[in-house]
Amino acid sequence: MSILKRSDSAETTRMPFSPANKGRSRRRKVMDRLMGGLAVIATMIALVPLASILIYVTAKGMAAINWDFFTQLPKPVGEVGGGLANAIVGTLVLVGLASGLAIPLGILAGIYLSEFGRGRLGWSVRFLCDVMTGIPSIIVGIAVYGTIVLTMKRHSAIAGGVALAVIMLPLVTRTAEEMLRLVPNSLREASLALGASHWRTTLSVVLRSAAGGVITGSLLAVARAAGETAPLLFTALSSKYWHTGLDQRIASLPVYIFTYAGTPFAELHRLAWGAALVLLSMVLVASILARMAGRKAYGGR
Amino acid sequence: MKIITQKNHWRGDRLFYALTLLAALGLIGIVLVITWELVSGSQLAFSKFGWKFITNYYWDPVNDNFGALPLIYGTIVSSLLALIIAVPLSLGIAIYLAELAPQWLRSPVSFLVELLAAIPSIVYGIWGIFVLIPWIRTSVAPFLADNLGWLPLFQGTPYGFGMLAAGIILAIMITPTISAVSREVLLAVPNSQREAMLALGATRWETIKRAVLPYGRSGIIGAVILGLGRALGETMAVTMLIGNRPQISPSLFDLGQTIASIIANEFNESFDQLHLSALVAAALVLFVVTLLLNIMARLLVWRVARGPEGVGRE
Numbered sequence: 001m002s003i004l005k006r007s008d009s010a011e012t013t014r015m016p017f018s019p020a021n022k023g024r025s026r027r028r029k030v031m032d033r034l035m036g037g038l039a040v041i042a043t044m045i046a047l048v049p050l051a052s053i054l055i056y057v058t059a060k061g062m063a064a065i066n067w068d069f070f071t072q073l074p075k076p077v078g079e080v081g082g083g084l085a086n087a088i089v090g091t092l093v094l095v096g097l098a099s100g101l102a103i104p105l106g107i108l109a110g111i112y113l114s115e116f117g118r119g120r121l122g123w124s125v126r127f128l129c130d131v132m133t134g135i136p137s138i139i140v141g142i143a144v145y146g147t148i149v150l151t152m153k154r155h156s157a158i159a160g161g162v163a164l165a166v167i168m169l170p171l172v173t174r175t176a177e178e179m180l181r182l183v184p185n186s187l188r189e190a191s192l193a194l195g196a197s198h199w200r201t202t203l204s205v206v207l208r209s210a211a212g213g214v215i216t217g218s219l220l221a222v223a224r225a226a227g228e229t230a231p232l233l234f235t236a237l238s239s240k241y242w243h244t245g246l247d248q249r250i251a252s253l254p255v256y257i258f259t260y261a262g263t264p265f266a267e268l269h270r271l272a273w274g275a276a277l278v279l280l281s282m283v284l285v286a287s288i289l290a291r292m293a294g295r296k297a298y299g300g301r
Numbered sequence: 302m303k304i305i306t307q308k309n310h311w312r313g314d315r316l317f318y319a320l321t322l323l324a325a326l327g328l329i330g331i332v333l334v335i336t337w338e339l340v341s342g343s344q345l346a347f348s349k350f351g352w353k354f355i356t357n358y359y360w361d362p363v364n365d366n367f368g369a370l371p372l373i374y375g376t377i378v379s380s381l382l383a384l385i386i387a388v389p390l391s392l393g394i395a396i397y398l399a400e401l402a403p404q405w406l407r408s409p410v411s412f413l414v415e416l417l418a419a420i421p422s423i424v425y426g427i428w429g430i431f432v433l434i435p436w437i438r439t440s441v442a443p444f445l446a447d448n449l450g451w452l453p454l455f456q457g458t459p460y461g462f463g464m465l466a467a468g469i470i471l472a473i474m475i476t477p478t479i480s481a482v483s484r485e486v487l488l489a490v491p492n493s494q495r496e497a498m499l500a501l502g503a504t505r506w507e508t509i510k511r512a513v514l515p516y517g518r519s520g521i522i523g524a525v526i527l528g529l530g531r532a533l534g535e536t537m538a539v540t541m542l543i544g545n546r547p548q549i550s551p552s553l554f555d556l557g558q559t560i561a562s563i564i565a566n567e568f569n570e571s572f573d574q575l576h577l578s579a580l581v582a583a584a585l586v587l588f589v590v591t592l593l594l595n596i597m598a599r600l601l602v603w604r605v606a607r608g609p610e611g612v613g614r615e
Binding site (some may be wrong): 028029031032034035036038039040041042043045046047049050052053056057060105106108109111112113115116117121122124125127128129130131132134135136137138139140142143145146147166169170173197198199200202223224226227228229230233234237254257258261262269272273276279280283284287291 | 313314316317318320321322323324325326327328329331332334335338339341342389390391392393394396397398401402410412413414416417419420421422423424425426427428430431432473476477480504505506507509510527530531533534535536537540541561564565568569580581584587588591592594595596598599
């Protein structure tokens with residue numbers, strides 16, 4: 001960056017960009033300041049909604065959260081009180097289910113890409129993965145509805161978990177691959193030279209030394225899945241009760257926020273804000289944990 | 302003895318390879334299944350309406366008449382509006398973070414911008430209903446109507462809900478995407494490019510405008526397309542703010558409907574096969590468009606940032 005600062009002194013010498021004309025040189029300086037200022041302003045504008053969201057969700061959410069919120073079932077419309085305990089449990093179940101499916105599969109696919117996938121197939125899978133992250137989540141919901149909900153003939157936690165897993169999978173795969181690639185080849189060679197087989201080397205040496213990064217990627221995917229709403233609307237649906245089995249419909253925080261925020265009742269709005277606070281805390285804690293795990297593993301990269 | 306272990310090695314290795322290959326193929330399989338579900342599910346609607354499905358103005362479940370034009374219109378207009386707001390902002394952020402900001406400020410500010418990307422869509426939605434909408438109704442819309450009211454864009458009753466609200470919330474949501482990718486692209490521009498300009502006596506802004514931005518142009522375009530793809534498919538926040546009425550109106554104050562939002566609204570309530578099929582057909586249109594946009598964007602970004610690894614500046 002020190003190079004950049006030297007530009008001021010360069011302007012006084014005779015160079016293509018600094019003609020002797022004093023007025024033009026001043027105009028250029030003003031332009032430089034102006035555009036720099038605009039860039040700062042743009043950054044500040046982008047942070048205003050962030051601050052507003054964090055403040056509103058915290059303030060309104062805190063007003064809604066009490067012991068009942070975490071322990072009670074939702075009350076029928078019109079009654080005051082109640083909580084969203086079933087939705088909190090439901091979100092944890094759904095995210096757990098999705099993680100159980102997507103993380104092992106994603107790591108295996110990541111291993112394929114980093115250890116074996118140098119050819120055309122590797123390139124295609126890598127590309128498809130990146131493209132998959134751009135598929136709207138509501139479309140994943142429709143596809144899972146068509147494959148699982150119609151086959152089982154009912155909305156279920158399994159369908160919801162699978163939908164979230166499909167959203168997590170490309171994220172886990174790509175970060176796992178990138179982290180495994182960072183492991184120096186000398187480690188692989190050392191392990192192979194000691195007589196370990198390829199799979200043993202990959203699992204106990206390569207994967208283990210990349211563990212921090214892989215955990216980071218998985219946590220980020222978990223954070224993303226926890227906040228997803230659209231794919232759950234047609235798969236897990238929602239429920240007013242505790243969940244009774246994985247083949248039954250299940251409540252979740254995002255879907256409750258959606259339905260409650262759309263009603264005209266202040267009491268339900270209060271609960272929706274509470275749910276938003278709980279959900280946002282879960283997501284942000286996972287994101288920040290992921291960043292810290294990544295920083296520890298890769299020295300502030 | 303030695304040979305037997307060797308054989309075991311090979312068998313284990315082959316099994317392991319097959320397992321990882323299976324997982325990788327699974328990814329391809331998932332995309333194929335999604336495509337097949339959409340294609341087979343939309344058969345009924347496409348066989349009944351054909352191409353007119355895309356050009357028909359009416360979406361009328363009661364009379365079994367389905368045209369996706371108002372949905373496509375709403376999707377495109379809300380996303381374009383988002384781009385108009387988000388692109389200059391994101392470029393400013395990317396330039397600030399990659400070129401101008403003091404070193405100690407870069408990582409915390411990037412972290413804050415990335416935090417914006419971590420906030421779930423549904424939280425944007427509830428914030429939009431209770432904070433953004435009242436603000437638009439009382440401040441933004443009257444201001445626009447007073448000063449630019451002669452444009453058809455800003456006429457009519459501002460409900461708060463509507464196209465404008467959807468565009469603004471989408472802009473907030475795609476800003477972190479565009480700025481993060483653009484920032485990475487700018488960081489991948491070799492320092493020699495900057496040094497050459499500065500050595501010729503250019504100011505910092507001239508260096509950015511004539512050396513850095515042109516070098517990263519295709520990557521930045523890719524970043525914008527990525528943002529566009531995200532905006533087109535965004536569901537929850539838009540569903541909560543756009544007002545959900547499938548119509549084509551020149552005014553941004555009017556209610557609208559996007560492909561994603563109509564699916565979120567009607568999919569569970571459609572007991573009629575044709576209605577369901579029409580929704581899936583709309584989803585197929587959205588799927589194809591976002592897929593093409595994403596492929597284009599990835600190729601553009603990869604060209605600058607050199608493949609999936611994204612080589613950063615040392």
